[in-house]
Amino acid sequence: MKDKRIISVKNPKLRKIRNEMREVLLQARDAELDKITYEMELMEFDKDDNRITIDDLTPSQLERFRELQHLKNENREIGRKSICMCYNCGKPDQDMFYNYPYRAWFCVECVKFLKKGHAKMKVKKAHGEYTCDPDDDFGQSFF
Numbered sequence: 519m520k521d522k523r524i525i526s527v528k529n530p531k532l533r534k535i536r537n538e539m540r541e542v543l544l545q546a547r548d549a550e551l552d553k554i555t556y557e558m559e560l561m562e563f564d565k566d567d568n569r570i571t572i573d574d575l576t577p578s579q580l581e582r583f584r585e586l587q588h589l590k591n592e593n594r595e596i597g598r599k600s601i602c603m604c605y606n607c608g609k610p611d612q613d614m615f616y617n618y619p620y621r622a623w624f625c626v627e628c629v630k631f632l633k634k635g636h637a638k639m640k641v642k643k644a645h646g647e648y649t650c651d652p653d654d655d656f657g658q659s660f661f
């Protein structure tokens with residue numbers, strides 16, 4: 519994939535199809551997340567339906583619980599970094615910009631906002647008005 523790339527759809531009918539496809543994919547991801555969450559919630563109770571803590575799990579149960587946590591985080595991150603939603607604001611219905619250094623898609627509105635913010639911060643920093651050390655790499659990655 520190119521370093522920086524904007525995927526833009528102008529035709530309203532095609533935009534609608536694109537948005538609906540993204541929504542279907544996000545719903546599929548959410549269904550997977552629900553299954554994982556349900557299995558994790560079942561592990562929070564013993565056979566007599568008493569609430570237990572993570573310390574009460576057997577080593578194999580704990581291993582499964584950690585596996586599910588990892589899977590849940592991974593699925594969530596895959597969805598967040600996909601073209602189905604903006605990594606910054608979560609909107610699923612925008613034209614998207616691929617930010618290769620972060621391996622994630624950002625909506626064009628957020629890219630404009632982040633670029634503007636980064637440019638303003640650089641000016642303030644140059645004039646000594648901004649003394650914090652901002653995440654230059656992140657802001658710069660949109661240019």
Ligand SMILES: [Zn+2]
Binds near residue numbers: 606624627
């Ligand atoms: Zn956004």
